[in-house]
Amino acid sequence: MQRRFPNKVLPYLLVSPSIVVVIIFLVIPTIQSLYMSFFRVSPFGDRLIFVKLYNFTKLFKSTDYVHSLLITLVFAAAVVALGITIGLLISVVLNQRLKGLNYYRTLFIWTYAISPAVAGTIWALMFDPSSGPIVYIIKTLFNVKLNWMMNGNLALVIVIIAASWKMLGYNIIFFLAGLQTIPEELLEAASIDGASSVRKFFKITLPLLSPTTFFLLIMNMLYAFFQVFGLIDIMTKGGPGNATEVLVYKLYRDGFINLDTGFASAQSVVLFVFVAILTALQFKYAERRVFYG
């Protein structure tokens, strides 16, 4: 059996609105920008010097960039792993039909309503090295002074926690929605057969949820690679030193703040190719393990 309607024109009509929007508003302006990666450009764009691959060679010769790449990998892996496992755990527990869980669900999901910039501000305040309440609590309980702006690794950890927290509401919403599509009879039948909750989770819930999990895997990854510059800008500005300078933040700084269009364009080409390959690999390999009903 196949899902298939024998229609030659309809699919084109169906995708065209999305495609038109993407091409006009995203692809064309991006290509215009990316073309700049072969130039040195003045901030006001009045001077253009063709420099061939200068921006790219500069990138690959820079030890900072390699360092930034490594940090990005650690950051993205941690954000995706944390976001998905904690999101899944909470959603499964929230999915039980128990009184009062509605309130919990609302509150968990609500955290997603904080904008990235505000989230960064709140986290920076909570973790302020001298006056932040979290730092204060940790100092009182464990007598450890959490001065993360004078410790690069710690700063990375805190930024990772903040970034995964920001995505948690998102993950919970989609996991909850996904869990609704798992038939309860299946789980009940398993219960009658004496399967433990843990077994049921791994044998039934997890496979049936895999389409959602795969979707979230891709989305969280794209988030971790591309959408965190606002958060980092407010929390650390890539510091201390360059301990939290992930690729997209470096790109944001060079392009947006330092007005170095050519160099930033080169960076975005590299970042784009890199993540496109990662995504393609996931579609190729990870999707094999997805169970589509």
Add this chain to the structure above:
Amino acid sequence: MKKVLVFLFIVLLMTVALPKVTITLWHAMSGSRLPAVEAIVNGFNATHPDIEVVAQFTGSYAETLTKAIAAYRANDQPHIVQVYEVGLQTMLDSGAIVPVYELAGPDFDWGDVIGPILEYYSVNGKLYSMPFNSSTAILYYNKDIFKAAGLDPNKPPTTFSELYEYGRKIVESGAAPGGISFGWPAWVFEQMHAYHAQFYANNENGRKAKATEVYFNKDFGIDVMAEWMKWAQDKVLVYGGREYSANQAFLSSQVAMLIQSTSSVGSIESKANFNVGTTFLPRIEGYPRGNSVIGGATLWVMKGHTQKEYEAIWEFLQYVMKTEVTMQWHKSTGYFPATNSAVKALLDEGWFVEHPNHLTAFLQILSGTRVPEAQGVRLGNFVAIRDVVDSAIEEALQYTGTNYKKEAKRILDNAAKKANTILEEYTMIYGK
């Protein structure tokens, strides 16, 4: 009676028949500064029926500049845009601006503009952008903590070694967990150079010709950095990030001293639960005297508008410089008033007696020596260089060894190399 009627008729005609000239101003003043800007604009519009200035908050300085650039390239630019001091060289080279001296009539009294501010934004003696929000760095301190630590609250430190000694006393006595904090580390580092008459870059800080080499990795820079590293290790210096954190630490009494912009005076005094003292920046012994340098932003006039609009713009810029207007601006924000007449008027009405902390910055900047080293640094892509220096300072503060100078030199040499590349790339586009 007839005369009055005719007069009224003319006024009516002027307001109704003449189309208003609209002037757009894009600025980055948020928080409590936003109403202060609006007050100026409303005051102007109320007294100039033929002109309407529309002020629009356009995000941070970086966002404002990017927006202005995008608009300029689409031929949709505002009339006036506020740009931070690190954007100075970018604006001068942009080809997108009209220098304000060209707008000014011959009778404008430039001598009245406060000297160091005028010099900072002038090229060959001609002013390019209108001073608006200028400030400098001073030392704030918490008198209550000083007392608790057994220090004289009316004798704040004047030198680096005094500051270190006081800091140790404060930490050891338990009066506060830290001695001093500051944000904007690269800016403070620049201040230190100017304050001790040290060039930050060649070609007289890039003011004679475009800078091609930075000097911050010379002996003086290394000395400052090594001191800071020692302070950090001994818990005298608590560093919490490039922006707000230092204010947090100071206002919650977690550190006793703060190096911060004078434009924070009002907001700090209103939120402090303790007696706030202010004084001059601390000095390192053995180096000459310079002056602290101007920071903040100015108003740039953009190209591509009509003669009539430029006349209106000049009308507005003159209004901003008016004694009462700039006095009010100083009172509600803490930024310098732009003119010497305004300082005199503030003095005459007793403002400084009631608000002595507002006076500190004037005394510091007007008592310093006016050497070329302290006129302000002009670098191509200064924003990027500041970022490099910020990172370098943060890296240095994490140092756990004891060979401060060697490590400071290594880090600063590395940063200087990056900064020189940035300068080289800038001259690649614009020539030397």
Add this chain to the structure above:
Amino acid sequence: MKTKKSKIVLTYIFLSIMLVVIIFPVYYAFTMSTFNSKEAYSFPPRFLPSTHIWENYKTAWTTVNMGRLIFNSSFISVTVALAKIGLSIMAAFAFTYFGEFKGKFFFFTTILITHMLPLPIRIVPTYDLMRSFGWINTYYALTIPFFASATGTLLFRQLFLTVPPSLSDAARIDGAGPMRFLVNVLIPLSKTNIGALFLIEFTYMWNVYLWPMIITNSNNMRVVQIGIKMLLASEAQAADWNIIMAGTILAMLPPLLVLLIFQKTIMEGFSLKEEK
């Protein structure tokens, strides 16, 4: 399903602990919004609300003309969320029910890469484009460029792939056309995810800051996030955290409302396998 009592208790304990940890930032923002300007800087930090709630919210509301901002943000968020849902259902349907058609891979990747092209690097050309359309400072610029959704397309693709092929077969045998199948079968089946997506896309647009900042020029076109930025301190100022956090909490209320409306849909979407 019977659940043991101890398990129920454990559930509540676990959720409560997680909730405290996860909601703490919001709670902290809320307490901040009840302080006066000195309390906001007190140390040790205060964990209980104070009494200045009314004046802070009033100040936040009036300083930035919050009413207008909320109207604008609501309008663009609802418009964009609806358009995204519509367009992405159509696209996902095309990708899952028509076999391999020419260009399918290209179209799919094109939609997917929308998340990989960060705005900061394409501001200048996009501004130019908007200018040539005459869209500067209009609702068009605030909505239409956002209409395509990689999130939605991927989400519905995943969902449609789990729909048993027997359903479309049955439809085909009954002589129902693809559009009728989409409207009568697939869309009702997707109710849960439509609800979830609406919520996500609404919130996403609600939180958009950089683009509206660049593309609008007048107070009556500004959005909520710009309002919050206006409350934040500029440069070296000591921030009025109480006012800023009051603005933040105000800005979080409309998404909460949407959440409350859609929660039922998300939680009570029926299971499609029951249909078999």
